[in-house]
Structures are given as C-alpha cells and as structure tokens.
Amino acid sequence: MKKKYKVKLLGKLERDILKYRSYETMVFLFYAEDLRRFIIQSLEATNIIHGISNEGLKIKHHLKRLVNDGVLTKDEKHELHRLLCYRNDTAHEIHNIVSDLGEAKSFLIPDKDGNIKSKYDAGALFRLKVLTTKISPRVSKPLCYARII
Numbered sequence: 001m002k003k004k005y006k007v008k009l010l011g012k013l014e015r016d017i018l019k020y021r022s023y024e025t026m027v028f029l030f031y032a033e034d035l036r037r038f039i040i041q042s043l044e045a046t047n048i049i050h051g052i053s054n055e056g057l058k059i060k061h062h063l064k065r066l067v068n069d070g071v072l073t074k075d076e077k078h079e080l081h082r083l084l085c086y087r088n089d090t091a092h093e094i095h096n097i098v099s100d101l102g103e104a105k106s107f108l109i110p111d112k113d114g115n116i117k118s119k120y121d122a123g124a125l126f127r128l129k130v131l132t133t134k135i136s137p138r139v140s141k142p143l144c145y146a147r148i149i
Contacts, residue, residue, distance in 0.1 A: 028125045032087035
C-alpha cells in the first residue's frame with residue numbers, strides 16, 4: 001500500500017514573492033560582484049604602475065586603502081563591507097533568504113531572544129546601486145586608479 005503524503009503548496013502571493021526575491025538576488029549578486037571586481041582591478045592596476053605586488057591582497061585591504069586615499073568615507077566603507085558580506089550570505093546560504101516563506105518557517109532557528117528572522121534584506125539592492133553610483137566615478141577619476149580592461 002502506497003503512502004500518501006500531503007504537500008502544502010505555496011500560495012500565489014508566496015510564489016510571487018519567491019520569484020521576486022530570486023530575481024532580486026541574481027541582480028544583487030551581479031552588481032555586488034561587478035563593483036568588487038571593479039575596485040580590485042582598479043587598485044591592482046595602480047599597484048602595477050607603482051611596482052607593488054598584488055599577491056595576497058584581500059578586499060578588506062583594498063577598501064582600507066580607498067579610505068586612506070580619500071576615495072571612500074569610513075561610513076561608505078562599512079556599508080560596502082556589510083553589502084559584500086550580505087552578498088556572500090546570499091550566494092552561499094540562499095535558503096536563509098527565502099526561509100520565511102511557506103513551510104520553511106518551521107525550519108528557522110530562533111535567535112538568543114527567541115525571535116525568528118529571515119536574513120532577507122529588502123533594501124540591499126537599492127543601497128548597493130546608490131553606493132555604486134557614488135564610488136565608481138571617484139575610483140575612475142584619478143589616473144592612479146586606472147581600470148584594467
């Protein structure tokens with residue numbers, strides 16, 4: 001005798017939210033990676049011009065250097081760092097971004113206060129776009145930050 005399993009399907013609204021978040025996540029990952037590569041390539045080009053080795057340099061080092069050179073403010077650096085961490089969380093733990101939808105809610109682990117919260121950040125894409133429009137011209141402007149093509 002076959003067992004019948006009851007499967008609760010997502011409602012229309014939840015399916016639409018899932019589609020929207022999937023699209024938003026793909027766009028966010030693209031723009032975050034593009035900005036990260038732009039910063040790294042610009043600074044690596046500068047290092048080549050000045051004869052400095054690029055080996056072992058991480059994005060944290062590049063962001064610190066942009067702050068020291070006056071290209072980024074400390075607040076912008078912290079915001080960009082938070083967005084890049086969110087990019088990593090999104091890329092490696094996508095299940096946490098959609099975990100507040102449908103039956104997945106029962107798999108969420110409460111935090112120390114007993115609250116159940118998804119890692120989804122609705123404003124991350126907008127903040128990334130704003131930061132990109134601020135940073136890109138500043139990094140491109142000086143000749144010492146030439147982008148490698």
